[in-house]
Amino acid sequence: MPPFWQKLNSFFLFPLQMEPMIYASVLSLCGFLLMGGFFFALVAGIGLMLAVSRYAFKVAALASRGITDSADYRSDMMDDAWKALPWKFFGVLLVHGFVIGWTAGISPALGAVANLLSSLALPATLMVLINTCSLRAAINPFELLGTIAGIGKSYLLLCLFLFLLMQGVPMALGLLLPIVPRFVLAPLITFVMIYFSWVMAAMIGYVMYQHHxxxxxxxVKAPDSAPVEPEDPAAAEARRRDAMVARLVQDGDMKSALDNAREWQRTGWDNAADQRRYHRLLKLTDRTDHLAQHAQRFIPLLVQQQRESEALEVWGSCYKRAPQFTLDSADHTLALARFAWKGMQSGHVLALLQGFEKQHPGHDRTPEALELIVRALKQGANKPDQALRVFMRMKTRYPDHPGTQEAEWILRDDLQKVLGQDPAKASGTPAATAP
Known part of the structure; x- marks a missing residue:
């Protein structure tokens, strides 16, 4: 991957692509509004700065994922959290200004050092904001140092290039002002500032991708590679919701994270991603009862979608928190137990099927559950005595069921030892053949 200083032409050409060029032209025309009264110009100026910076953050964020051509921009790639990044960056600048003012009050030399460190940290601050959308992370010195360390020596070179680009604004204006009419001065200044802002955004985004x-x-893709294939809208929405919940948890707002996840799983009862997100959040809380209640809905959905491995994991997380946890559905309980047995997880089989007869009295699949218990006790846990007791209960209650005959075949050696004769003759029934 070429370093960013070998891609300067692409950064300077980015604002001249179709979408950014049209948007920059429209915003530049809004520069005429700056020529109104003070209050009107102030409002227009804030609006322009917000629009320009929002697009700059979007450009940098998408470039960090390898999307450097505006023709590849799609709505499902956008994150609503990016809209707040200009305000969060303003908050960072306020914090920096407070620290610089405080240190300058102690010593002018300290103030100068703080000002220099703030300038050097701004590119890293922008990267952390884009990557986490968190104001707290953007003012965290450890986050900034980690980002700078991840980029390495080229970070200082990036700071130098960004500084030179900032100097390009007054230089370009100095060349253009003597040759342009006065009435287009405001739009011209606006366009030049937009141009260099988006060049810097493209450069920062590429550096982030270079060290992704x-x-x-x-x-999502490598810069200059083939156009990215459209992402499944459902997958994109799931990724957006996951990122939103992760940010809320990172910011310590667990209540909002749970509220959002609960509402999504309520309306998306057949959406495994929504159910999975809510389950994982509940695992971070002490709400064991809610975790168990939700599992009663989530596990059947996973079994229905043939995701038995994940369903077994969900059951295990509930069982660890509440050993008395059992599934309401006999069919789903047996399905999980069979899957656990395929993985030779005899402990899970026995835990799933304990109390099956009492919980589902008279259920027609009880013999199948008992036969699986016999298998787990005999072949998995090596407890033939307990397996024999279960078999005797099967023999009394379900003498003609195929499951009873299968259990008898599994315990044929143990029955012969106990009875001292062939188990088929002892039981009066033909022995089941091996599967």
Whole structure:
């Protein structure tokens, strides 16, 4: 992957692509509004700065995932949290200003050092904001140092190039002002500022992509590669919801995270992603009763979708928290127990099927459950004595059921030892053949 200083042409050409060029032109025309009265110009200026910075954050965020061509932008790639990034960046600047003012009050030299450190940290601050959408993370020195360390020596070179680009604004204006009419001065200044802002955004995003592994970024595609294939809208929405909940948890707002996840799983009762998200959040709380209640709905959905491995994991998380936890459905209980037995998890089989007869009295699948218990006790846990007791109960209650005959075949050696004769003759029934 070429370093960013070898991609300068692409950064300077980005604002000239179709979408950013049209948007920049429209915003530049809004520069005429800056020529109104003070209050009107102030409002227009804030609106322009917000629009320009929002697009800049979007450009950098998408470039960090490898999307450098505006023609590849799609609505499902966007994150609503990006809209608040300009305000969060303003909050970071306020914090930096407070620290600089405080240190300058102690010593002018300290104030100068703080100002220099703040300037050097701004690119990393933008990267952390884009990556986490968290104001708290953006003012965390350890997050900033981790980002700088992930980029390495080229971080200082990035700071130098960004500084030179910032100087490009007054230089470009100095060249253009003598040759342009006065009435287009405001739109011209606006366009120049937009142009260099988006060039810097494209550069920062590419540097983030260049170090995506160190910055824990999942790229969508490689820059300049084939156009990205459309992502499944449902998968994109699930990813967006996961990121939103993760940010809320990271910010310590567990209540909002749970409220959102609960509502999504309520309306998306057949959506495994929504149910999985809520289950994982409940595991982070002490609400064992809610965890168990939700599992009664989530596990059948997973079994229905043939995700028995995940269903067994969900059951296990509930069983660890509440050993008395049992599934309401006999069919789903037996399905999980059979899957556990395929993985030779005899402990899970026995835990799932304990109390099956009492919980589902008279159920027509009880002999199948008892036969599986016999298998788990004899072949998995090596407890033939307990397996014999279960078999004797089967022999009394379900003498003609195929499951009873299968259990008899499994215990043929133990029955012969106990009875001292062939188990088929002792029981009066033909022995079941091996499966």
């Amino acid at each position: 592994a160190a910055l824990d970024i999942d790229p």
